[in-house]
Amino acid sequence: MPLATISVALAHAERDASDEPALASQLASLRGRIEEPLRVAIVGRISAGKSTLVNALVGQRVAPTDARECTKLVTWYRYGPVPLYRVVHDDGSTTEHPLPADGRLPSNVGVEPRDPVRIAVELPCPLLRELTLIDTPGLGSPDRDGGGSTHDLLSHGRSTAALPQADALIVLLGADGARDYEVAAVTEPVTALGLPAIGALSRADSGPGPDPIAASAAVARGLASDLTGIVTEVRPLAGLIAETALTGSLGDADVSVIRVLAALDAADRRRVLRTPDRFRAAEHVGTPAARRRLLGLLGITGVRMAAEAIDRGAHDADAIADALRSRSGIDELRQQLLEHFARRTDLLKAAASISAIGRLGFGRSEHRGSAVVAALVETAERVALSPHMRLLDLMRAKAQVDAGQLALPDDLRADLARLVRDAPAHIRAGASLPTDRAIREAIRQRSVRWAAYESRAAPRQAHVARLALEQYLQLFDGVDEPVPRR
Numbered sequence: 368m369p370l371a372t373i374s375v376a377l378a379h380a381e382r383d384a385s386d387e388p389a390l391a392s393q394l395a396s397l398r399g400r401i402e403e404p405l406r407v408a409i410v411g412r413i414s415a416g417k418s419t420l421v422n423a424l425v426g427q428r429v430a431p432t433d434a435r436e437c438t439k440l441v442t443w444y445r446y447g448p449v450p451l452y453r454v455v456h457d458d459g460s461t462t463e464h465p466l467p468a469d470g471r472l473p474s475n476v477g478v479e480p481r482d483p484v485r486i487a488v489e490l491p492c493p494l495l496r497e498l499t500l501i502d503t504p505g506l507g508s509p510d511r512d513g514g515g516s517t518h519d520l521l522s523h524g525r526s527t528a529a530l531p532q533a534d535a536l537i538v539l540l541g542a543d544g545a546r547d548y549e550v551a552a553v554t555e556p557v558t559a560l561g562l563p564a565i566g567a568l569s570r571a572d573s574g575p576g577p578d579p580i581a582a583s584a585a586v587a588r589g590l591a592s593d594l595t596g597i598v599t600e601v602r603p604l605a606g607l608i609a610e611t612a613l614t615g616s617l618g619d620a621d622v623s624v625i626r627v628l629a630a631l632d633a634a635d636r637r638r639v640l641r642t643p644d645r646f647r648a649a650e651h652v653g654t655p656a657a658r659r660r661l662l663g664l665l666g667i668t669g670v671r672m673a674a675e676a677i678d679r680g681a682h683d684a685d686a687i688a689d690a691l692r693s694r695s696g697i698d699e700l701r702q703q704l705l706e707h708f709a710r711r712t713d714l715l716k717a718a719a720s721i722s723a724i725g726r727l728g729f730g731r732s733e734h735r736g737s738a739v740v741a742a743l744v745e746t747a748e749r750v751a752l753s754p755h756m757r758l759l760d761l762m763r764a765k766a767q768v769d770a771g772q773l774a775l776p777d778d779l780r781a782d783l784a785r786l787v788r789d790a791p792a793h794i795r796a797g798a799s800l801p802t803d804r805a806i807r808e809a810i811r812q813r814s815v816r817w818a819a820y821e822s823r824a825a826p827r828q829a830h831v832a833r834l835a836l837e838q839y840l841q842l843f844d845g846v847d848e849p850v851p852r853r
């Protein structure tokens with residue numbers, strides 16, 4: 368409903384702004400944005416594994432990846448029936464090209480890196496019907512040591528300039544992301560925009576020990592707790608392993624090398640797989656080129672996991688890829704993307720539109736004095752205060768409760784978890800049956816409990832209680848009055 372209200376208000380404003388063409392075109396693009404899939408930007412430091420994650424999500428090695436700084440232009444991945452890419456210039460002009468036969472976007476698309484352009488890729492990938500992915504250049508920390516390189520600054524600037532175009536974010540915290548200034552470089556621009564964000568501890572396979580992915584879960588939990596209110600959840604992600612598994616990159620030759628490894632006696636296998644150098648030097652396991660290739664595809668932890676998959680009965684490339692995928696963390700990330708973003712598209716689009724309208728009306732906006740904009744801002748502010756939109760506040764409160772930063776009695780915690788779910792009314796209300804009567808009864812009981820709590824709780828808890836009561840009231844209003852029988 369909020370989204371429809373905003374869409375209509377934008378249409379009216381566009382009509383009223385017919386003698387202000389620059390404003391009218393901005394309003395038209397805001398309205399167009401409402402009709403599109405949700406835009407999710409992937410942000411993180413240089414080499415955090417952003418482009419690798421894009422490839423894993425779309426199931427194709429399309430984004431160029433490299434150990435050196437690689438993505439210099441913001442690149443959009445949208446749904447389209449035919450694989451192609453467009454180079455978008457600053458003046459809006461575009462040139463269209465088919466994707467090469469190997470499906471990879473050329474790493475140099477034939478423009479000077481300084482040209483202020485972006486790239487728009489279209490792929491027939493089902494996930495892109497629901498979400499548009501925006502791959503960004505690495506964020507840096509230019510202030511830390513008196514200014515990064517010109518490239519760092521340029522990349523950082525391009526990324527931060529692209530973020531207001533997004534509705535939601537995936538924030539990759541690198542292996543070194545546990546250090547304060549690294550976290551700050553990435554989270555500052557995110558915090559400034561207040562966009563909903565899910566976090567991942569990327570390159571989770573690169574740590575020491577036999578099972579670095581499992582070991583990094585504790586670091587991820589610590590980050591999640593430090594970053595409450597900025598990102599919901601932080602889980603370990605081994606993007607490279609996910610990319611290889613989901614793009615069908617393992618071939619028969621790779622499987623033969625993995626088989627040889629799996630057949631070694633336990634002590635020899637442990638020795639060979641202790642470090643990448645030892646694996647490279649293991650002359651009794653395939654050719655040097657084959658070992659290099661396997662390391663590039665999976666990293667040493669991934670190679671170890673592939674051999675373990677054979678121990679557990681995987682017998683071909685597909686089965687090994689399945690085993691790798693399920694341990695990489697990508698399934699969980701996808702699940703989070705659907706749960707927190709795709710299924711909440713209308714709510715998040717409404718929130719993003721409200722922020723964008725706010726930016727038109729305030730700050731350095733050239734349209735600040737326009738009466739059309741003033742009317743629009745007023746509508747947006749009204750919608751922002753509606754119970755529909757305040758569900759976002761309740762979701763944030765739940766994240767604080769989950770992170771242990773806000774204490775609530777157990778029964779209210781359970782109520783809160785149900786209330787923020789994207790589910791039918793009877794489930795949100797915690798009713799025993801999906802009937803109007805049961806729903807109303809459940810709402811009555813729970814509201815009494817929350818109201819009693821509100822009256823004696825500390826201010827932060829009382830605020831959550833008011834938000835919860837507001838949602839119950841709204842649910843109650845949505846249930847049809849029973850028709851009295853004669």
Ligand SMILES: Nc1nc2c(ncn2[C@@H]2O[C@H](COP(=O)(O)OP(=O)(O)OP(=O)(O)O)[C@@H](O)[C@H]2O)c(=O)[nH]1
Nearest residue numbers: 414415416417418419432433437438505570606607
């Ligand atoms: N071991 C390991 N390597 C990874 C992982 N993800 C990416 N890499 C490697 O790290 C390097 C950088 O990955 P990219 O995906 O290009 O990183 P990016 O964040 O897009 O980097 P920029 O575009 O330069 O900012 C590449 O060599 C990847 O193969 C991972 O999960 N584990």
Ligand SMILES: [Mg+2]
Nearest residue numbers: 417418437438
């Ligand atoms: Mg990149």
